Every structure is written in C-alpha cells, then in structure tokens.
Amino acid sequence: MSKLSVSDRGARVAPFIAMDMMREANQLEATGNDIVHMEVGQPSSAPPRQVVEAAKAALDVDRIGYTNALGIPALRERISRHYADAYGLSVPAERVVITTGSSAGFILAFLAAFEPGAQIALPMPGYPAYKNILAALDLGLVPLETSARTRWAPDVDDIRRLAAQPDNAISGLLVASPANPTGTMLSPAVLKEIAQTCEAAGVRFLSDEIYHGLVYGMEQACALSYSDEAVIINSFSKYFCMTGWRIGWMIVPEPLLRPVECLAQSLYISAPTLSQHAALAAFDAVEELEGHKQMYARNREMLLNELPGVGFSEFTPVDGAFYVYADVARFTNDSFEFAGKMLREIGVATTPGADFDAELGHRFIRMSFAGSEDQMHEAVKRLRTWLP
Ligand SMILES: Cc1ncc(COP(=O)(O)O)c(C=O)c1O
Incomplete structure (x- = not known):
C-alpha cells in the first residue's frame, strides 16, 4: 500500500451535489441532449452591459496586477456608498473587504473568528458549502432544523437557548436571508432579535446577504443595522x-479586520483585479438588473401556480432568491435517485435535498428559477408528462 499521505479531510468534506449535478447535466448537453438547467x-442573464464595458476599459489602461489584499480603494468606497444608499447605514470603506466571491468570505470569516473545534450553528436546510467549509476547517456544526411549518425560518427561542448555554456551546451562527434553498426571508424584527441575541451572548453572527436585491415584496434589512459585531457577507x-x-465582499467588525487582511494576503493575495474594476460599474446597472428580477418574479409566480398541479408541495414562502424547495415525497423517499432519473429521462436538472439537509432532504428537491421564462415553462411541461 502507498505511504504517500492523503488526508481524511478530503473524505470528511461531502460533495457539493448541485455542482455534481451541473457536471452531469453539462455532459449530457455536450452530447446533444436538450437540458433545462x-x-x-x-x-441565466449576462452580466450588465456597463460591467462588461468597464472590464474592457480596464484591460486597455490597467496591467491587471495584484491589488491590496482588501481590494481596490475605489470599489471599497463604492460599496460603502451602497450601504448608505440601500440601507441608510454609515459603513466606513476601511471595513469593506473585497473577496474572491462570498465563498472566500466564509473561509476568511471562519478562520478569523473561530478557533479549531468551535461549534457553529446553521439553519437546516442550508447552503451546502457552509457545512463543507466548516468540515474542511475542523469546525463543528450545530444544525437548527426548520420546516415548512415555521416558514423554513430558524426559531429565535432555539437560538436564544443555544446562545445562553455555558462554555460557549456555540461560538457562531450563520444565517442567510433570503435563504438558499428555501427563499425564506427573515423580517427586520426577527433579524434584529437574532443579531442582538448573538451579540449579547458573545456569539459571532454571520449574515449571508448574497440574495439581497432579490426579494419579492418583503422588507429587506442588513444585520449591521442591529449589531456592529455582525460579519456581513455578500457577493456580485x-x-x-x-x-x-x-x-x-464582506463588512467586517474592526477587531477582525487585520486578521482577515493577513489571512487574505496569504490565502488569495487579492480578489481578481479585472473583476474588481468591472464590479465598480455594477451598482449603476440597476435598470438592467431590475429587469432580470422581474423575470425571476414571473418565473416564481408561474412555478408557485403550476407545481402543485404536478404533485410538488410545501414550497412556500419563497420570499426571495430564486429557488423552490419542493416536497417530492409523493413520488419518492430518495430524492437523489429521483433527481438523477429526472435529469436522464426528461433532461430537467435539479438538486436533491440531501445537499441542503442530510437528515430530511431525501424528500425534497431544489429547483432554481433563475433561467429564462421559456426554460421554466418547458420544465413544467416535461414534468407534467413524466410524473404519474
Ligand atoms: C447562500 C449562498 N451563499 C453563498 C454562495 C456562494 O456564492 P459566490 O461564492 O459565488 O459569491 C451561494 C451560491 O449559490 C449561496 O447560495
């Protein structure tokens, strides 16, 4: 047997099933199959026109070298201004950290805030990479089960109880609102309660606000409005x-800033320079982006109307983001197998719930409605003929 080392870490990190599904769907597509993604x-939309133009202009004048680990000053300042415009918050540009996607933000925040072995609470179902990154970094996971009965929202009393336990039973709590895979949005009042409960108990609150802007009729608040100690994670x-x-990007409390900078310097050096220049223009593309949001809203409406007719259920509220997390228990007790069959037999690619919730996900699938309206109608048409 080879003595060359292979760490257990790789085996501890579960596959990101949505990415595996995408690989399989792309393979089928490359061999001539018509896939609804x-x-x-x-x-499905292209980046805003202004963003592409800004990238082209940057290529003409900039050599695209490294930047400061925390990002180019102009983008940090532009994001600071965004917080004033969108939330009425005064966020110093010095606290804005530009990251290689929010994915890098989680790694930087977890490493800067938590000791190895620390326990972090996460609502379940939740974005799969959270638990996988925790496992990769030797951090523990405390699941907070949610259900359709609680609008898929974490229970504030559960959080209060956990936060109050002695000896730092949990060191952190990470919540996305709107959430992936359910679309659940916390009201400003609940977000406030959670953020302040954490701060009072000495639990670091991480607020994943990546789906801000994609909210269908609910009020959207930033956790910084309620706790200056919260770490805000967001993305383009x-x-x-x-x-x-x-x-x-992240908004980082002052004591975490230098540790995050040192980690970023050595882990990534800097976020992609061309993307930083391009992202500067993104906040000025609101008209184009709101058009895309209207398309998601129409897709959402159509799926909420049509999916019960094909036998999928329990997917309310879908307050935001672009996902339906549907109960498919009427058809299967193994949504992994169900999603695989659906892909191979009718070319509709979805993600099985096990990605988001190892415990109860076997009866759910997640469907993203960020595709075109034609694609969404096509998916429903194929499902109608396929399902018994
Ligand atoms: C809730 C949530 N957070 C973070 C991410 C990661 O996004 P990115 O690294 O592209 O910013 C995703 C991607 O799907 C997500 O759904």
Whole structure:
C-alpha cells in the first residue's frame, strides 16, 4: 500500500451535489441532449452591459496586477456608498473587504473568528458549502432544523437557548436571508432579535446577504443595522449576475479586520483585479438588473401556480432568491435517485435535498428559477408528462 499521505479531510468534506449535478447535466448537453438547467443557482442573464464595458476599459489602461489584499480603494468606497444608499447605514470603506466571491468570505470569516473545534450553528436546510467549509476547517456544526411549518425560518427561542448555554456551546451562527434553498426571508424584527441575541451572548453572527436585491415584496434589512459585531457577507454573483467573475465582499467588525487582511494576503493575495474594476460599474446597472428580477418574479409566480398541479408541495414562502424547495415525497423517499432519473429521462436538472439537509432532504428537491421564462415553462411541461 502507498505511504504517500492523503488526508481524511478530503473524505470528511461531502460533495457539493448541485455542482455534481451541473457536471452531469453539462455532459449530457455536450452530447446533444436538450437540458433545462434548474440545478445551479446562477442567473441565466449576462452580466450588465456597463460591467462588461468597464472590464474592457480596464484591460486597455490597467496591467491587471495584484491589488491590496482588501481590494481596490475605489470599489471599497463604492460599496460603502451602497450601504448608505440601500440601507441608510454609515459603513466606513476601511471595513469593506473585497473577496474572491462570498465563498472566500466564509473561509476568511471562519478562520478569523473561530478557533479549531468551535461549534457553529446553521439553519437546516442550508447552503451546502457552509457545512463543507466548516468540515474542511475542523469546525463543528450545530444544525437548527426548520420546516415548512415555521416558514423554513430558524426559531429565535432555539437560538436564544443555544446562545445562553455555558462554555460557549456555540461560538457562531450563520444565517442567510433570503435563504438558499428555501427563499425564506427573515423580517427586520426577527433579524434584529437574532443579531442582538448573538451579540449579547458573545456569539459571532454571520449574515449571508448574497440574495439581497432579490426579494419579492418583503422588507429587506442588513444585520449591521442591529449589531456592529455582525460579519456581513455578500457577493456580485446573484443580483448582479456575475457568478464566474468570482467577486464578493464582506463588512467586517474592526477587531477582525487585520486578521482577515493577513489571512487574505496569504490565502488569495487579492480578489481578481479585472473583476474588481468591472464590479465598480455594477451598482449603476440597476435598470438592467431590475429587469432580470422581474423575470425571476414571473418565473416564481408561474412555478408557485403550476407545481402543485404536478404533485410538488410545501414550497412556500419563497420570499426571495430564486429557488423552490419542493416536497417530492409523493413520488419518492430518495430524492437523489429521483433527481438523477429526472435529469436522464426528461433532461430537467435539479438538486436533491440531501445537499441542503442530510437528515430530511431525501424528500425534497431544489429547483432554481433563475433561467429564462421559456426554460421554466418547458420544465413544467416535461414534468407534467413524466410524473404519474
Ligand atoms: C447562500 C449562498 N451563499 C453563498 C454562495 C456562494 O456564492 P459566490 O461564492 O459565488 O459569491 C451561494 C451560491 O449559490 C449561496 O447560495
């Protein structure tokens, strides 16, 4: 047997099933199959015109070298201004950290805030990479189960109880609102309660606000309005349609700033420079981006109307983001197998719930409605003929 080392860490980190599904769907597509992509949470729309123009202009005048680890000053200042415009918050540009997508933001925040072995609470179902990154960094996971009965929202009393336990039973709590895979949005009052409960108990609150801007009729608040100790994680991937540009940001409390900078210097050096220049223009593309949001809203409406007719259920409220997390228990007790069959037999790619909730996800699938309206109608048409 080979003595060359392979760490257990790789085996501890579960596959990101949505990414595996995307690979399989792309393979089928490359061999001539007509696939409806609902498996990955990415806008089908191109990045805004101004963003592409800004990238082209940067290529002409900039040599695209490294930047400061925390990002180019102009973008940090532009994001600071965004907080004043969108939330009425005064956020010094010095506290804005530009990251290689929010994915890098989680790694930086977890490493800067928590000791190895610290326990972090996460609502379940939740974005799969959270638990996978925790596992990779030797951090523990405390699941907070949610259900359709509680609007898929974490229970504030559960959080209060956990936060009050002695000996730092949990060191951190990470919540996304709107959430992936359910779309659940916390009201400002609940967000306030959670943020302030955490601050009072000495639990670091991380607020994933990546789906801000994609909210259908609910009020949107930033956790910084309620706790200056919260770490805010955000990205240009979703509302701004820039998934592949790998660019996001964090707002970091002052004591974490230098540790985050040192970690970023050595882990990534800096976020992609071309993307930083391009992202500067993203906040000025609101008209184009609001048009995309209106398309998601129409897709949402159509799916909420049509999916019960094909036998999928329990997917309310879908307050935001672009996902339906549907109960498919009427058809299967193994949504992994169900989603695989659906992809191979009718070319509709979705993500099985096990990605988001190892415990109860076997009866759910997640469908992303960030695709075109034609694609969404096509998916419903194929499902209608396929399902018994
Ligand atoms: C809730 C949530 N957070 C973070 C991410 C990661 O996004 P990115 O690294 O592209 O910013 C995603 C991607 O789907 C997500 O759904």
